[in-house]
Each structure stands twice: as structure tokens, then as C-alpha cells.
Amino acid sequence: MNATSNPYDAPFVSIGDQIRNWAVEQGDHPALVCEGTTYSYADFDVMIDRCASALQRDGVMPEDVVAICANASPWYAAVFLGALRAGAAVAPLAPSSHPDSLAGMIANAGARVLFLDASVREALQSAATPPSVRTVRLDAQGDAEDTTGIDAWLAPRGAVPRHVDIRPEWAFNIIYSSGTTGVPKGIVQSHAMRFAYGLRSVARGYGPESVTLISTPLYSNTTLVSFFPTFALGGTVVLMPKFETKRYLELAQQHRATNTMLVPVQYQRLMAEPDFDRYDLSSFVSKSCTSAPFNAGLKADVVRRWPGSLTEFYGMTEGGASCELCADEHPDKLHTVGRVMPGHEMRLIDPAGNELPPGSIGEIVGRSPTMMTGYYRQPDKTAEAEWYDRDGQRFIRTGDIGRFDEDGFLVLMDRKKDMIISGGFNIYPSDLEQVLLQHPDIAEAAVVGVSSERWGETPVAFVTLRGDVSAHAQALAAWANERLGKMQRVSEVVIADALPRSAIGKILKRELREGFRPSSPL
Structure with missing residues (x-):
């Protein structure tokens, strides 16, 4: 299957140069808004320069790697872009990772500097991080024990870093996969790849007048595909460090948001918010979704009730x-x-x-x-x-x-690894999940394959219920099996208070599978 027309043919410009150009062209225009503070493009460019200059002062060279493991903040954004302006690649790491996994990723990346906050610093005390890595606290003022605070680390205001001629094939970032054991794989994305993401965002309404509301973590590629194009195209990022439905809707209304990228569970929670329809969301031009299965009924609800286009990316x-x-x-x-x-x-x-x-x-x-x-x-x-x-x-x-x-x-x-082979037949969990979600009492459903002496594998469904309804697991299983093919039938339904999810909303089926204890022999 091939789509032939190519929107990616344009001369390459690095993200650092793009932001500098906007700082000259529209210095007073808001670049970043976070928790009530607005940073203009001129302000943001100075912050980025201070970070790039400090990294160069500390001996970080083009194509070196720096790591960031912290919650979203303006200095997180400035450090990320400062490292890129200095020619370094950035490894943004999930603070929720196991300490040993974090240490492994830092070592694998060969990070010269690690930027963290208090929660991560405490977690890493029990892990063996490489002794050569310098640590800087993004949330600390002045020196803090054995780490340096961001204000003490920064180059002085007015510092201008040495210009680096960024090459398109250089690594832009290293995104580590969400592995639960061992060291996750580091996915290297180039400057050319990120530049292409920016170009394709023009068609989705990104530009100098766009306001992108960001509420997913900055270590996630889901976030970065909206975060960087907004800056590259001269728009404004409204950064929300922690997602809450009412606060999200308040910010969207207050800042007249035009663009957003959300994961399905966020759409689900927003559409279930009792006051959703009271907010003025008429400014939205486009909304996007990725990273996890997006239920067709939920898509229809978003299209019906939320202004602006809705695009799902796979x-x-x-x-x-x-x-x-x-x-x-x-x-x-x-x-x-x-x-x-x-x-x-x-x-x-x-x-x-x-x-x-x-x-x-x-x-x-x-x-x-x-x-x-x-x-x-x-x-x-x-x-x-x-x-x-x-x-x-x-x-x-x-x-x-x-x-x-x-x-x-x-x-x-x-997913190939999630496909269930039962009695020699291929069973696709998504087919079963779609049937379960048709039940009026079921809010969420996840089906996994578990070991069975009789069938090799057999499907088991985990569900959450809507509101305050009560239902019996056996009745739900019987209801679903009446609507499923003979070889698709679930062996058991487990009612859960919540399904385990990653920080960006993916259901962790491995945890469901490993924690399952059958109520009777399968």
C-alpha cells in the first residue's frame, strides 16, 4: 500500500535555528506558557542559549548525549532544546521507570549530563549509575547536596553558544521503549526525521497562530510529535505538567487552544467529564490521537461534541x-x-x-x-x-x-505478541474487546491469552464498569460468549477497579497476564 505524493521536500533547518529565527521575527510572541507564566520567543531563545552555552562550557560536544529524567517544566523544555542547539542528542527518560532500568538506560546512552528532579534523584540512590555522569537538578535553587541546581549551572544571561552546523543525519533524540525488564531499546531519531514531522504538521493547522495544549509527558514520542512542530512553526505551547480533566478544559478555554495531541484514555476521561459541554472549545482547529487503540464509539463522540477535526495516527x-x-x-x-x-x-x-x-x-x-x-x-x-x-x-x-x-x-x-493461539486457531483480542465494549455496563476491556491445559492458550477478559453499576463476572462472560464465535469465547471475565496503564495510557497487558489467577482450571 503506497501513498506517492511527498510533502517532505524542503530545505533542512535545525530546530535551534528555527526558534532563533522566530525570536528575531516575532520576539514578543508567546512561545511557552506553563502554570501561569508566559515566555516569549525572545525569552525562550535566551533560556535555550544559556543551556547550550553551559553544556559547551562543560565539554559536551556535538553528537554527545545528555539525558533528562524529570517532570515537565519550562527548564525541561529549554534544556532539551539547548542540548539540540549545542549539537548533542537528548535521551528523555521516564521518571516512572525502575531505578535499575533508569541506570541501564543512562549507561547505554553514554550520557554526559543527567538532568533530574527530586523524585528521580531519590530513586537513583538505590541504583548503580555511571560515576562519570554529572547531575543537575531542574527543580533545585542553588547547590543541593551532591547535585547542582539549575540556576547555579546555567551560563549567565546574555551568553551565546558557539554555532554548531547541525547535520540532518545526526541523532536528535533517543527514545527508550517501555520495556518492563532489562534495558529498554533506545530508538534513535534523526534531525531529518523531526524536521519531517514539522513539515507534515502544517496541514494540521500548526503555525504562528496555533496554540498547542500539551498534557502528556515530555519523554514520550506521542508528546514530541506536537511539541517540536509547534516551536518549529512559530506557535505557542501551553504546557500542563499533570493532566486533570477540568484543568485541561479550563486551560483550553482560557488560552483558546487550537491543537492538541491526546491518548485515548484522556479522550475517554474528558468526554465523561459531566461539565465537558459547558466549556467553550470552539477555537480548536485539530485534535490528534495516537499510542493506543481508540474505540470507534469514543471517536464518534469526540467528533460530535468537540469542535475541530479529529485525526488518529497509527x-x-x-x-x-x-x-x-x-x-x-x-x-x-x-x-x-x-x-x-x-x-x-x-x-x-x-x-x-x-x-x-x-x-x-x-x-x-x-x-x-x-x-x-x-x-x-x-x-x-x-x-x-x-x-x-x-x-x-x-x-x-x-x-x-x-x-x-x-x-x-x-x-x-x-499486536503479533498479543495474538492468542487457542486449539490451533488464531484469536485477535481486539475482536473480543470490541464485543465486550458493546455491553452497557462495561467502560473498558482488555483481553489476554493465558495458559490452558486443554487449548494451549485461552482468552481471559479484564473489564472496568461504568459509574456505580454492579455486574457479575459470570453474567458478563455469558453475555459476551453469546455474541462471539465458538473458538473466541472467553474463559473468564475479571472485573477490576482499573486497568494497569503506562504513563501515556497504554494498557499493560503483560501485567494482567502475569497477575491472573484462574477461579477454576482452564
Whole structure:
């Protein structure tokens, strides 16, 4: 499946130079708003220069790596962009990671400097971090024990860093995958890849008049695909360090937000907010969603009640090809993730790596201008993620199973690793989840495969209930099994208060699977 027109043909300009240009052209224009404080492009450019100058003073060279592990803040943003202006790559790390995993990522990245806050500093005390890494506290004033506070570390106001001629192929950032054991894989994204993300955002209404409301963590690629294009195109970022439904709606109304990127669970909570319809959201031009399955009914509700377009993006942090679904334009395709984006190419392959003909179900592979360089210092893992066609063209394997419908819209079946093989039959958990979500008492559903002596694997459903309703697990299982095929039937339904999620809203099916204890032999 191929979309041929290419919107990515434009001369490369680094993000640091783009912001500097905006500081000259519209110095008084708001660049960043956070917790009641507004930073103009002139102010923000000075903050970035102070960070870049301090890094150069400390010996950080182009193509070195710095790490940031902290909650979102203006100085987090300035440090990230300052490192990029100095030519360094940034490894943004999740503060919620296990301390040993954090230490492993810092070591794998070879970080010269680690920027953190109080919570992360305390967690790392029990882990063996490389002794050569300098630490700077983003939330500390002056010196703080064995770390340096941000104000003491910064170069003086007015400092101008040495200009670095950024090359498009240099690493922009290293995004670590959300692995739960061992050291997660570091996904290297280039400056060229981030530049391409910026160019494609023009079509979604990003520009000098745009106001992007950011409420997901800054270490997540989900956030960065909106965060950086806003600055690159001269808009304003309203940064919300912690997501709360009413506060989000207040900020959207107050700042006349035009753009936002949210994950499905955030849309779910916002649409369930009793006061949602009382807020003026008429300023929105576009809303986006990615990172986790987005229920068709929820998409329809967002389209109906929230002004502005709604676009769902399907893709991977590793890059490869992406799809986009313009939900308001295709109300009959809300069960899909849309068509392949312009300049991107997708194909389907079988387990042996053979390309499949149209109409088949197979693993999705893709290629585009937005592809990772590879996994940092893990060439074997990089090779596992790649697939080459007969002409030697490089594709990225997604690990997702899907098919294209007759109109070229991609229907996702499931993650390859989540597919259940029961009695020799392939069962796609998403099919079962869609049936369960039709029950009026079920708010969320996740289906996983667990070991079964009789079938090898068997599906078990975990659900949460709406509001104050009460329901019996056995009755829910019976209701679902009446509507499922014989080989799809769930062995058990477990009612939970909440489903375990990552910081960006992905349901952690591994935790469900590992914590499951059957009520009877399966």
C-alpha cells in the first residue's frame, strides 16, 4: 500500500535555528506558557542559549548525549532544546521507570549530563549509575547536596553558544521503549526525521497562530510529535505538567487552544467529564490521537461534541510508515486507523517474511522519510526490526497484525505478541474487546491469552464498569460468549477497579497476564 505524493521536500533547518529565527521575527510572541507564566520567543531563545552555552562550557560536544529524567517544566523544555542547539542528542527518560532500568538506560546512552528532579534523584540512590555522569537538578535553587541546581549551572544571561552546523543525519533524540525488564531499546531519531514531522504538521493547522495544549509527558514520542512542530512553526505551547480533566478544559478555554495531541484514555476521561459541554472549545482547529487503540464509539463522540477535526495516527516511535484517519471526514471508517500517509509505504508479510497479496492478513511493515536510524548501540535488535524487499529497500517491522479493506483503510487486528493461539486457531483480542465494549455496563476491556491445559492458550477478559453499576463476572462472560464465535469465547471475565496503564495510557497487558489467577482450571 503506497501513498506517492511527498510533502517532505524542503530545505533542512535545525530546530535551534528555527526558534532563533522566530525570536528575531516575532520576539514578543508567546512561545511557552506553563502554570501561569508566559515566555516569549525572545525569552525562550535566551533560556535555550544559556543551556547550550553551559553544556559547551562543560565539554559536551556535538553528537554527545545528555539525558533528562524529570517532570515537565519550562527548564525541561529549554534544556532539551539547548542540548539540540549545542549539537548533542537528548535521551528523555521516564521518571516512572525502575531505578535499575533508569541506570541501564543512562549507561547505554553514554550520557554526559543527567538532568533530574527530586523524585528521580531519590530513586537513583538505590541504583548503580555511571560515576562519570554529572547531575543537575531542574527543580533545585542553588547547590543541593551532591547535585547542582539549575540556576547555579546555567551560563549567565546574555551568553551565546558557539554555532554548531547541525547535520540532518545526526541523532536528535533517543527514545527508550517501555520495556518492563532489562534495558529498554533506545530508538534513535534523526534531525531529518523531526524536521519531517514539522513539515507534515502544517496541514494540521500548526503555525504562528496555533496554540498547542500539551498534557502528556515530555519523554514520550506521542508528546514530541506536537511539541517540536509547534516551536518549529512559530506557535505557542501551553504546557500542563499533570493532566486533570477540568484543568485541561479550563486551560483550553482560557488560552483558546487550537491543537492538541491526546491518548485515548484522556479522550475517554474528558468526554465523561459531566461539565465537558459547558466549556467553550470552539477555537480548536485539530485534535490528534495516537499510542493506543481508540474505540470507534469514543471517536464518534469526540467528533460530535468537540469542535475541530479529529485525526488518529497509527505508527511507531521507530518510524516506518504511518496511517492517518480523518475521523470527521470518514464516519464509516472509525473502526480503522486510516490510510497510509503521503510519502509512506506499507506492506504485509507472513511469519516467514514473504510479502502477502492484497486482501491478506499479515504483519505490517513500513518505510518513509520518518524512520529511526536504529536502536542505540544494539545492532542485533536493529536487524530484528528491519525487513528488506526484493529491491533492497529497508522497512521497519511493526509487530502488528492487520489487513487493508477494499478502500485502502488499515484495520488493525492485534499486536503479533498479543495474538492468542487457542486449539490451533488464531484469536485477535481486539475482536473480543470490541464485543465486550458493546455491553452497557462495561467502560473498558482488555483481553489476554493465558495458559490452558486443554487449548494451549485461552482468552481471559479484564473489564472496568461504568459509574456505580454492579455486574457479575459470570453474567458478563455469558453475555459476551453469546455474541462471539465458538473458538473466541472467553474463559473468564475479571472485573477490576482499573486497568494497569503506562504513563501515556497504554494498557499493560503483560501485567494482567502475569497477575491472573484462574477461579477454576482452564
